[in-house]
Amino acid sequence: MAMTLRLTEEDNARLDELATAEGRSKQEVLRLALVDRWARLHKQEQLDEVLGRVLPRYRGLLDELGPV
């Protein structure tokens, strides 16, 4: 899959800086940035799912403890 990515001068400078700092190509930096963002989305979804399952179970206890 190829797509044309349009970057502002500022964002292109950031990409250059990252590529230099990481010793990676701009392609690879963008790929890793994408994979990171995708992994964070899934971590957030998993956390939401676990909290949605666990919090109701402890609601009574949490209510007894009162506000922090």
Place this chain on the structure above:
Amino acid sequence: MAMTLRLTEEDNARLDELATAEGRSKQEVLRLALVDRWARLHKQEQLDEVLGRVLPRYRGLLDELGPV
């Protein structure tokens, strides 16, 4: 600045998923992923700089405290 970004099928699917989940264009998702990665690089550099400046000042105290 325009560049051609080549993505594997898997990475392209991740990008599609992010765009849908965030309600943003693929261009915008990539831009935000890039800016996030750049911000993290700078936070890490700032942390390294502060630790490099602060830790030596407390070396004597840390040595007295001994290993954790």
